[in-house]
Amino acid sequence: MTQSARSDQDFQALMGDVTPLAGATNRADPGRRRRPPSEAQLARRESAQAETGQDSFLSDDFVDLLAPFDPIEYRRDGIQRGVLDRLRYGGYAAQARLHLLRRPLAECRRALPPFIQEAYAHDLRSVLIVHGRGREIDSPPNVLRSYLAKWLAQFDEVQAFVSAQQADGGLGATWVMLRKSERARAANRERQQKRRG
Template identity: 30%
Template sequence: MKKNDLLSDSDKALFQEAVEGISPLKQNRISPFKKSLSPIPRQLYQDEMLVFKDMLSDSFQATEIESGEELIYFRPELGKRQLRNLRQGKFSISAELDLHGMNVPTARYELTQFLGHCKKRNIHSMRIIHGKGLGSYHKEPILKNKVNTWLQQRDDVLAFCSARSFDGGTGAVYVLLRRLKHR
């Protein structure tokens, strides 16, 4: 039995009526649809995550501090007058980051993003609120210790110190970033 024998005469007539006036295609091949995907730079993402992880390492050894202790750190190239002005809060605070209620990985990410943002916008003085640790499980300053450690590891941080009492006291730090050299 041939294919044409399977169709009734009424079906053939109905088909002829439906395709009346339509001209056949000159080819019988159809090109497959190929959607080209943009390449995913997986290695670049992995490299950036590794740099991000290494930038603020928890294995860096900084002195553990108590809740009420004042933080102070400065690089040798910072002048005494600049350090005194920073400690007295005389620098204009151009940006602020509040880490209250964040866990350590989130705080690390937010701090890195914040410092990168400040660097891009040429912001040199800022305040970072880390809290005193009174709300933590053991009433210890977890984020305060981490911020102390993380900031000391950054080459772009010239100095930081605990804020004045009305700016957060020992629950916040003033940070001074290195100015970008113009080429």
């Protein structure tokens, strides 16, 4: 007797008096007709879509996971390397902080856009996002860190971001440099004109 025939016999012996489910009660039956959603389900679905509509530009699709011990860094074209280095070494004070430690990914996705947009609206330039870092590539903090690197690059307000130094949270925190608002640019031009006389 072959190995596969013996395995089939063993399986049949184990299954003995087991009978298949009736077609009408089999929930996995692909031929089963689905009922239309109830009014309450439709209301919840609309509410969820309205709630997530504000941050729908942040994708929660597949992301390449970053290695747990690799720093992240990003800068838009035109941003000098020195600005990124100064940001990395804490040369700019943290004007605001967002703590995402131990929060679900969906909650982080909802919290990030208002934080970035409010910081930009208040003319803040450097903010620190604390997200944590796991030791395994697929640990929740590392998954969040990977998504954060993807999401931050999608904001027009973000000029650069880089992993923090150990004193500021290490690889579990990210410095973000925001671009100047139009109001801040106008104030800067005015100061420059006053200096020139």
